[in-house]
Amino acid sequence: MQEKLLxxxxxxxxxxxxxxxxxxxxxxxYGDALRISPEAPVPVLRVKxxxxxxxxxxxxxxxxxxxxxxxxxxxxxxxxPDGHILIEKLRGLRAQTLGLIRASDRPTTxxxxxxxxxxxxxxxxxxxxxxxxxxxxxxPQQEAVLKxxxxxxxxxxxxxxxxxxxxxxxxxxxxxxxxMAAEAGRKVLVDPAPITDYAKYRGATLITPxxxxxxxxxxxxxxxxxxxxxxxxxxxDSLGLEAVVITLDRQGAxxxxxxxxxxxxxxxxxxxDVTGAGDVVLATLAVTVAAGxxxxxxxxxxxxxxxxxxxxxxxxxxxxxxxxxxxAGTKVVSVEMLQQILGQHRLDxxxxxxxxxxxxxxxxGHIEYLAFCKQQGDIxxxxxxxxxxxxxxxxxxxxINNEHDRAAVLAALESVDYITVFEDPTPIKLIERVRPxxxxxxxxxxxxxxxxxxxVESYGGQVKLAKLVTGRSSTATIxxxxxxxxxxx
Numbered sequence: 001m002q003e004k005l006l007x008x009x010x011x012x013x014x015x016x017x018x019x020x021x022x023x024x025x026x027x028x029x030y031g032d033a034l035r036i037s038p039e040a041p042v043p044v045l046r047v048k049x050x051x052x053x054x055x056x057x058x059x060x061x062x063x064x065x066x067x068x069x070x071x072x073x074x075x076x077x078x079x080x081p082d083g084h085i086l087i088e089k090l091r092g093l094r095a096q097t098l099g100l101i102r103a104s105d106r107p108t109t110x111x112x113x114x115x116x117x118x119x120x121x122x123x124x125x126x127x128x129x130x131x132x133x134x135x136x137x138x139x140p141q142q143e144a145v146l147k148x149x150x151x152x153x154x155x156x157x158x159x160x161x162x163x164x165x166x167x168x169x170x171x172x173x174x175x176x177x178x179x180m181a182a183e184a185g186r187k188v189l190v191d192p193a194p195i196t197d198y199a200k201y202r203g204a205t206l207i208t209p210x211x212x213x214x215x216x217x218x219x220x221x222x223x224x225x226x227x228x229x230x231x232x233x234x235x236x237d238s239l240g241l242e243a244v245v246i247t248l249d250r251q252g253a254x255x256x257x258x259x260x261x262x263x264x265x266x267x268x269x270x271x272x273d274v275t276g277a278g279d280v281v282l283a284t285l286a287v288t289v290a291a292g293x294x295x296x297x298x299x300x301x302x303x304x305x306x307x308x309x310x311x312x313x314x315x316x317x318x319x320x321x322x323x324x325x326x327x328a329g330t331k332v333v334s335v336e337m338l339q340q341i342l343g344q345h346r347l348d349x350x351x352x353x354x355x356x357x358x359x360x361x362x363x364x365g366h367i368e369y370l371a372f373c374k375q376q377g378d379i380x381x382x383x384x385x386x387x388x389x390x391x392x393x394x395x396x397x398x399x400i401n402n403e404h405d406r407a408a409v410l411a412a413l414e415s416v417d418y419i420t421v422f423e424d425p426t427p428i429k430l431i432e433r434v435r436p437x438x439x440x441x442x443x444x445x446x447x448x449x450x451x452x453x454x455x456v457e458s459y460g461g462q463v464k465l466a467k468l469v470t471g472r473s474s475t476a477t478i479x480x481x482x483x484x485x486x487x488x489x
Contacts, residue, residue, distance in 0.1 A: 005301055005327045006337065008293055009320055010344045012068055015290035017283075018152050018186075019061050020074040020145075020177055021162030021169055023100060024109040024132075025086045026055030033116030033126065043126060045116055054089050055111055056279075057162040059317075060191075063283035064160075065093040066317035068348070069290070072152045074099035074145060075168050076137060078108035099148035103141060106133040109166050137167050146176055153180060158187050158290040160282055161204070165193040174200040187242075187289055191282040192217070198239055206243040206289070207235065208281050214246045222246065225254065225263050232256035243295050247281060247306065253299050260296045266303035280305050280318055301327075320348060331411040332419045335433055338381065341418065342434065351377030354436035356427040358385045359406050360399045365469035367413070369442065372466040374415040376438045382410055382419045383427045383434075392425055426451045439463045 028051045033043040054062045061071035073095055077083035079102040086108060087097050109132040116126045137145065145168065153159070159181045163169035169177075178201070181188045187205040192198060194213045201207055215222045218231040232244040236256050243257035252266035284305040288298035304326050305318045324341050333341065342352055353376045359366060373380045384407055390399040399406065407419050422430045431439065431452035439456045443465040453463050 004297060005304070006324065006340045006344075008288060008291070008297055008301055009323050009327065010340055010347075012287050012291050012320065014068050014070060015157040015287055016070045016072065016155055017064050017286050017290065018074065018149070018156035018159045019057050019064065019071050019095075019162065020099075020149060020159065021057030021060070021191075022109060022164040022166035023054075023058045023073060023075040023077055023086060023090075023168075024056035024111060024164070024166075025082045025089075026053050026059070027051070027110060027112040028053075029112065029114045030123070031114070031116060033124075043116055045114055045126065052085055052089065054086065054093070056109065056164050056166075057160075057168075058086060058090060059279035060160055060162050060283050060286075061090060061095045062093055063280050063317045064286065065095060066319045067283060067287045067323075068320055069283075069287050070094070070096075072096040072099060072156065074149050074152060076101050076103050076106070076141060076145065078102070078106055079104045080108055082108035082110050082131075096152070099145075099152055101141060101144045101148065103137075105138070106135065106167075107131050109133075109164075132166055134166055136170055137173075142170075142173055145173060146180075149177060150180060153184050153186065156186060158189065158286050160286050161188060161190040161201075162279065162282060163191065163193040165195065169193070169200075171200040175202075178203045189282060189286055189289065191278050198235065202239045204239070204241060206241060206245060206285065206295075207239070208245045208247065208278070208285065209235075210247045210278060211249065222248070225251075228254035228263070229256070229261065232261075245281075245285065245295075245299055245302075247278070252303050255295060255299045257295045259294065264296065264299045264303060266307055277306050280308075284318070320344060321350070331417060332407045332421075335420050335422070335430065338418055338420050339433060342379070342381070345379050350379050351438065352434065352436045353377040353380045353438045353440060354383065354431060354434050355380070355440040356383030356385070356422075356430070358390045358394065358399060359410055360390065360394075360401055362406075362409055367415075368469055369466050370410075370413060370415040372464075373440045376440060376462075376464055379417045380415060381434055381436065382416055383430045384410065384419050384421045386421050386423045389423055389425060428452055428455070431455060435459070435461075437461050440466055442466055442468050444468060 030049050031045040031047040033045050035044050037044045061073055064071040077100050090097050112129045114126045115123050117123050178188055190201050190204045190207045192207055192209050194216055196216050198217050211222050214231050218234050222228050222231050228246050232254055236244045246254040253264050255264050281302050284302040285298055288301055308318050324344055353373050355373050387403050403421050410416050410419050428451050439452055441450045450463055
């Protein structure tokens with residue numbers, strides 16, 4: 001499954017996704033909360049900084065952009081400063097914003113969170129202040145939204161509906177969104193509002209309620225896999241859906257579709273903040289479905305993305321690169337998996353740096369050398385000589401540390417992204433498979449001839465020589481240890 005998920009991430013492409021729903025501006029006001037007000041038993045927040053980001057359907061668009069998709073936005077924003085900020089932020093993500101209708105009679109929906117930090121510890125949300133209107137859109141506004149939706153539909157690969165109950169996804173409009181998309185042959189993925197009647201979503205392709213939302217819709221509490229299955233069946237049958245995905249917190253997600261009916265488990269996470277989790281789920285499902293992925297595999301990848309999101313504070317978009325790291329599960333990978341991973345990094349425009357060595361007894365020289373490697377590009381790959389390879393090079397008493405321990409120590413370094421172990425006496429075959437943009441070796445190789453130089457330079461790659469730290473080497477360290485041991489004996 002690990003290799004299958006990596007293949008999926010590598011084949012996501014750049015789908016065009018139509019995002020319709022309630023676009024919001026999320027504002028975070030950060031400050032120190034070090035004392036209680038003398039006026040009332042409440043903390044006093046001394047403001048340090050303020051950040052704004054895309055919320056609601058805007059958060060879905062931000063996640064789509066982070067995953068390599070091209071979002072087109074359809075909705076309503078106020079003709080106010082908050083609306084201008086939101087549109088500029090979406091444009092900064094290269095999202096299309098022509099479908100965001102400016103309204104003079106309602107504000108841009110804004111969620112302002114005051115976040116306190118006490119004694120440099122865990123950030124804690126103190127209060128959230130919402131500015132919004134949930135009034136139905138006027139008839140001209142409804143017509144403008146539908147016109148914008150129709151204009152963008154032909155160019156879309158899939159449609160996302162993010163319903164926060166702020167007026168854009170009203171019953172008449174939602175019915176039209178689903179009908180028009182169905183006529184155009186586009187799949188419609190819906191993240192529903194916390195309401196009891198899902199009739200307006202009838203005919204959509206897939207819905208993604210969480211446990212609480214699904215419980216409201218079906219009229220009974222979802223407490224376990226059995227009740228989740230009952231709820232999924234009820235929703236699927238009553239709404240004529242292809243698939244239902246009920247997210248179940250740390251349990252994972254319950255998926256019901258023609259090919260799968262059951263719990264798609266996920267690994268347990270330390271939950272920091274659930275803000276934005278639903279947006280990540282909808283965006284990840286959209287790009288995987290647009291890529292032709294089956295629902296089970298799409299939900300497994302979505303579990304990974306959602307899990308990463310809840311470990312963070314606030315709504316932070318999850319990138320393809322982060323998915324790759326998480327799916328791989330370790331920096332130590334096989335050559336075959338490494339090639340898949342690097343293929344995706346190249347699609348994302350990352351510069352690949354390669355070096356190799358025994359890295360037997362790690363010392364300051366190694367640390368500075370690998371830091372130099374990181375300065376040459378984005379992704380550092382270390383080819384690590386296997387134990388048998390080290391013995392052939394260094395003699396029967398080496399390595400001091402086995403390949404698993406050496407790899408584990410390298411993996412702990414921030415400057416190293418991936419490690420792969422190789423058996424050959426030279427790294428040339430590995431270099432040919434990695435095809436790095438930059439090949440790094442120590443300056444002591446200047447006169448010896450860097451293995452792989454001709455190959456790397458043949459396609460425009462570079463070879464860089466790193467300065468060595470005088471007097472620092474594994475051999476010198478080992479000899480010093482032997483000398484100390486001899487004195488003791």
